[in-house]
Amino acid sequence: MNIFDEQELKRATASAPDSAASEETELQAVLEILRHIIDPELGINVVDLGLVYKLENSPGGIRVEMTMTTPGCPMHESIIGAAERALRAYFATRSIDVQLVWEPPWTTARMTQAGRAQLAARY
Amino acid sequence: MELTATKMSPPFHLVAKYFIASVCFFMLLCALFAWSWQDIHGFYFQPHLLALTHLATLGWMTMTIFGALFQLVPVVLEVPLWSPRLAEWQFWIYLVGVLGLTSGFWTFDLGAYLDASAALILIAGYLFIWNMMQTMRFVKKWDLTSYFLSAGMFYFFFTITLGTTLAFNLGHSFLIRSHLDYLKVHAHLGLIGWVLMIIMGVALRLIPMFSLSHGTSHRYAWLAFILVNVGLLGMVIERVIFADTKLTPFFAILAAAGVLAYLVQIFLILRHRMRKALDVAMRHSIVSFSLIFAVVLIAVALQRLPLSIQMTERTTLLYGFLALFGGISSLIIGQMYKIVPFLVWLNRYAPLAGTQAVPTMKELVNVSIARTELWLLGASLALIAIGILTAIQPMIAVGGSLLFGASVLFGYNILQTFRR
Numbered sequence: 001m002n003i004f005d006e007q008e009l010k011r012a013t014a015s016a017p018d019s020a021a022s023e024e025t026e027l028q029a030v031l032e033i034l035r036h037i038i039d040p041e042l043g044i045n046v047v048d049l050g051l052v053y054k055l056e057n058s059p060g061g062i063r064v065e066m067t068m069t070t071p072g073c074p075m076h077e078s079i080i081g082a083a084e085r086a087l088r089a090y091f092a093t094r095s096i097d098v099q100l101v102w103e104p105p106w107t108t109a110r111m112t113q114a115g116r117a118q119l120a121a122r123y
Numbered sequence: 124m125e126l127t128a129t130k131m132s133p134p135f136h137l138v139a140k141y142f143i144a145s146v147c148f149f150m151l152l153c154a155l156f157a158w159s160w161q162d163i164h165g166f167y168f169q170p171h172l173l174a175l176t177h178l179a180t181l182g183w184m185t186m187t188i189f190g191a192l193f194q195l196v197p198v199v200l201e202v203p204l205w206s207p208r209l210a211e212w213q214f215w216i217y218l219v220g221v222l223g224l225t226s227g228f229w230t231f232d233l234g235a236y237l238d239a240s241a242a243l244i245l246i247a248g249y250l251f252i253w254n255m256m257q258t259m260r261f262v263k264k265w266d267l268t269s270y271f272l273s274a275g276m277f278y279f280f281f282t283i284t285l286g287t288t289l290a291f292n293l294g295h296s297f298l299i300r301s302h303l304d305y306l307k308v309h310a311h312l313g314l315i316g317w318v319l320m321i322i323m324g325v326a327l328r329l330i331p332m333f334s335l336s337h338g339t340s341h342r343y344a345w346l347a348f349i350l351v352n353v354g355l356l357g358m359v360i361e362r363v364i365f366a367d368t369k370l371t372p373f374f375a376i377l378a379a380a381g382v383l384a385y386l387v388q389i390f391l392i393l394r395h396r397m398r399k400a401l402d403v404a405m406r407h408s409i410v411s412f413s414l415i416f417a418v419v420l421i422a423v424a425l426q427r428l429p430l431s432i433q434m435t436e437r438t439t440l441l442y443g444f445l446a447l448f449g450g451i452s453s454l455i456i457g458q459m460y461k462i463v464p465f466l467v468w469l470n471r472y473a474p475l476a477g478t479q480a481v482p483t484m485k486e487l488v489n490v491s492i493a494r495t496e497l498w499l500l501g502a503s504l505a506l507i508a509i510g511i512l513t514a515i516q517p518m519i520a521v522g523g524s525l526l527f528g529a530s531v532l533f534g535y536n537i538l539q540t541f542r543r
Contacts, residue, residue, distance in 0.1 A: 037476070040468050041333070042398075043483040070332045074198040078469060082477030089478065105337065108397045119398070 023057050026091075030055055030062060033090055037082050040075060044118045046083065050110025053101060061095030062087060067106050076100055131197035133204045135470040139541060140214055141190025142463060146534045148182030148221070149452070153530035155229075156448075157523035163440070163507070164514055168303065174228035179447045181221045181244065184318050187455050189213070189251060191325060191462060192272070196258060199328055200269060205257035209250055217247035224290070233294040241290035248283040252276050267341050267348065271324025274352060278316025281359075285309045300366065308359055310443075315355050315378060318451055323347065323385055326408070326454065330389060333461055334396035334405060339388075347385035354378025372426040379419045386412055402485075403493040407457025410501060414449035418442060441511045448526070449504050456500070456533055460488050463540050471543075487543050492536045499529035 034052055035045045046052060046066060054065035064083065068076050080098050087096045111119065132138075155175060156163070162171040189210075197204050204210065223240025227233070255276055262269055286309050292298045298305065327344055331337060354377035361370050389412055393405075401409065421442045424430075430438060464487040472481040506522030509515070 040484045069335055078473035078476060085477035
């Protein structure tokens, strides 16, 4: 799914993820959307960087906890904002809450295999 | 409510103005350096060298520092800039002052023209210090970077106050003691106290951030902070208050040891970095730190070696040249390749992220031009340094042309980033 493709997004939304799909499928969709949020300094998406700490799907809405690669990272507002905008566009009827956490501090051990490969290839 | 990075940031056009002006000053500086290659020799107190030095320190370095601090202090120290409007006024006053002072030195037009230009720089400098003092009053978490920045601004106050006094003295000659005695104090307050102190503080935050190096103890940076301050204050107090220089070698070695401690700190940070390959910005930083190390060695040599008058003149010129064009400029150029894309991305692309594909910050800079610029810069520094030491002027001429070429590539790259 390309979340930046309006037609594709409309088709996906029309399948009403919040009513028909299972909770697990929804969380997979959340992860898939977050894979399109790129750390602008590293050029790697936030999921493969291991920045997403927690995903919660409840009747009240979707809650994400994520961190940044550097304590006090000046990009945190932009990245959190991008994640919120992308999730709101897909889950239009649900409440979205993306929280920034600094504990536990991020390390490269949290990166996925794909993330590590990208870091090694780029830098 | 927690204030966030964008809310803290000053207006984009304000910071952009400072950076664009500083880049233009750098190109002008390198053009004039290449143009006046025949003047790059002998004693440093001569019109064109004074103009070049002030174009470098005021037009290029200080203008960059103003822009960088207006952008970074609010974001990094989590306090909004006290008055963006004052920063706007400061820019225009400062710009006219720098153009006036450097052209006044170039033509050696002493008197009212130089006095007025120096006074404008003083006013702009005081406005900056006042704005920053008011801003930093609200910093909640003081760390070593905050101390470096505060110390830098403390020395900046004395640098511009003494500088203006010296500019007035050139036309009216009222100082009882030698002008050159004070000039040395002014130069070291400016270069070590202001420029180096600010650069050390900012790099201590940016280098771990960009290289993904966390958790390194700042023990050596603290040591550097103490040693450089004690060394510099000692030198200044001895020379100004006691009119003596007996302890100068001791204080110079303290300051040099402080700079070395800082370099050890940077080495430790880089050793623990998670991004193993060095990008073009970090390569500039490595060149810079190597040259700062060379400058420290030259400073010690000037204090300890029994050099002839001729060699002392050449080595002093080399010391100033490598500090300004090598150590400090290459670090600023490297950090500019990071700060300007960050600024442009935050202003233009951050609101679109999450709704459409946006470029990364790396894609906002032309990396191959930046690499070519670094090679040209390195070659020009080597040629000019050898030219100064051996007094082979054509070598300085060729090096100067390469330096100008490097400045044009850098300027073009940064101005293109602003247009993206």
